[in-house]
Amino acid sequence: MPGVIVDCAMYRSGARVEGPDDFSDALAEARATGDAFLWLGVHEPTEKEFDHVRREFGLHPLAVEDALTAHQRPKLEVYDDSLFVVLKPVRYDEASDTVTTGELMVFVGDSFVVTVRHGEGPLVAVRHRLEQDPDVLRHGPTAVLYAVSDAVVDHYIEVAAELQADLEELEADVFAPDAPDSKNTAARIYGFKRQVLEFRRATVPLVQPMDRLAAGDVPFVHDHAKPFFRDVADHLTRANEYVEGLDRLLSDALAAHLAQMGVRQNDDMRKISAWAAMAAVPTMVAGIYGMNFEHMPELRQVWGYPAVLTLMAGLCLGLHRTFKHRGWL
Structure with a gap:
């Protein structure tokens, strides 16, 4: 004791x-x-x-x-x-x-x-x-x-x-x-x-x-x-x-x-969605011109290829500016 x-x-x-x-x-x-x-x-x-x-x-x-x-x-x-x-x-x-x-x-x-x-x-x-x-x-x-x-x-x-x-x-x-x-x-x-x-x-x-x-x-x-x-x-x-x-x-x-965490996840989803949208535009245009139909406009034009590239770049730039303005990027 x-x-x-x-x-x-x-x-x-x-x-x-x-x-x-x-x-x-x-x-x-x-x-x-x-x-x-x-x-x-x-x-x-x-x-x-x-x-x-x-x-x-x-x-x-x-x-x-x-x-x-x-x-x-x-x-x-x-x-x-x-x-x-x-x-x-x-x-x-x-x-x-x-x-x-x-x-x-x-x-x-x-x-x-x-x-x-x-x-x-x-x-x-x-x-x-x-x-x-x-x-x-x-x-x-x-x-x-x-x-x-x-x-x-x-x-x-x-x-x-x-x-x-x-x-x-x-x-x-x-x-x-x-x-x-x-x-x-x-x-x-x-x-x-x-x-x-x-x-x-x-x-x-x-x-x-x-x-x-x-x-x-x-x-x-x-x-x-x-x-x-x-x-x-x-x-x-x-x-x-x-x-x-x-x-x-x-x-x-x-x-x-x-x-x-929910707000950050929403921000991440908006950024992912914005980049996916910009990637979808040239993919869509390229897909259209890759369908190999015999009668399609601009296929045999000299300026067709640069014109399509310019169009895709312009659409992507427009989307980027829009998403940036809205705070998605």
Whole structure:
């Protein structure tokens, strides 16, 4: 179990204090004093590794199953002895233009917080920041839940801003006069939409849990924390508005790109048709004079051959000027 425990500490009056090395004894001491709590951080535990934590903290088996399995939607569930919250931190890799999501499970109960992390997450930074702010940390497990939620949601807005900047570059490429290959552009837009969809899977389901926390009346969460969770819910609303705007802009960009492709195809067809028409005129004249009838005008005239060539050249030149004037060439 020590290999998966990232950090385990007892906090009293907003400060980190020394406690028993064994978290079972530390939890018992925190509950006995009544003014302390234990924060246990775990990274990708197996069922066997997490079983001791489950028994000591009295965690519900269904919540434990979700915490171990991962791949959960953001949610909030209330059990008899604990509160279970699932968050999905998001990270955007500009080099590969991909959105990756991790998972954070937070158990909040009597004098304890247990955080289970899968993939990337801000827990180390959050713990360090809280330890530097005892006025917040003195509010106990509620403060930890708020700080973790706030860090995850604030990063949503940062990722959305990065996606917005990349989308502006993509739009510039789509509408550029010398736009790149159409198939590649369509693939880029579609790939971008998939990244936005992955982002939405992290942000949209979190609205209901944050609204419940902001409304209060949630076990193991102090009522005085409601304004803070309302602030997190407000930031989450902004993040969702960003994501919805990105999705609409991508749909519009894809529609505009397809329309551009249709216009270009029409231009190509008009050019092909114009050249085919010019090629058809001399072919028709040559075909007429190649029918080999015995009695045909101009066949025995000296000027017949140059006259026919002049006629064909004149007709082709006339067609070329007409098509050029109409913008077909």
